[in-house]
Amino acid sequence: MxxxxxxxxxxxxxxxxxxxxxxxxxxxxxxxxxxxxxxxxxxxxxxxxxxxxxxxxxxxxxxxxxxxxxxxxxxxxxxxxxxxxxxxxxxxxYLDGSKFKALRPGEASPMDGFYDRLIALLAPFGYEIPPDKAGPIKDAMRRYDKRKKELLQQIQDAGVERMEGDRLLVGDAYHVAWLLKEIEDDTLGGIREELRTLLSEIRGPK
Known part of the structure; x- marks a missing residue:
């Protein structure tokens, strides 16, 4: 074919x-x-x-x-x-790692190495995360990412590109839709607070 x-x-x-x-x-x-x-x-x-x-x-x-x-x-x-x-x-x-929970016993998720590399790359931005604090932050990031992908899936399923031919407008519509969903979503808001607390513990009192 x-x-x-x-x-x-x-x-x-x-x-x-x-x-x-x-x-x-x-x-x-x-x-x-x-x-x-x-x-x-x-x-x-x-x-x-x-x-x-x-x-x-x-x-x-x-x-x-x-x-x-x-x-x-x-x-x-x-x-x-x-x-x-x-x-x-x-x-x-976007990659959704939620299905990696179905891995065979003892099999490592490729996403684990991804998050390790991601955290290491945050240092130049001023987020020096010590190894003993990395676990909770990675867990919060995973949960944030999982919820983000669920919301993005909803946006993808809307298929607005079938309703409008202006690609620039469609791209902006997706961007604004994601921004609004991120602001409104209680799950994402809760995880952001967790991350804010974890970061304040690492940075210490100002």
């Missing part, structure tokens, strides 16, 4: 399949998703940008396409050569 161009780029996509999340977190595929986040590129464009051979670029693109993360959006024919162009299936792709 041949590919067919698909212009149905979503504004928001929440990925909750554990295998797909592992694939993205491995880094081998996230580079491609980042490249084609807001622009269309061919296999040769991607292979040149990432300095990998075209076969590897093609394989990774097809794997991302199979999992619904990439769409082929345009074909360009020059002589007997057909060049295909790809885009990420959504402008904003």
């Amino acid at each position: 041949q590919d067919r161009p698909d212009q149905g780029i979503k504004e928001v996509m929440v990925v909750d399949d554990p295998d797909t999340m592992r694939m993205i977190l491995s880094g081998k595929y996230s580079d491609i998703l980042e490249l084609i986040d807001f622009r269309e590129m061919s296999v040769s464009d991607i292979s040149q940008a990432l300095k990998i051979n075209p076969g590897s670029a093609h394989y990774r693109l097809k794997e991302l396409q199979r999992r619904g993360l990439v769409k082929m959006v345009r074909e360009e024919t020059k002589g007997n050569v057909v060049k295909k162009y790809y885009r990420a299936a959504a402008r904003n792709i």
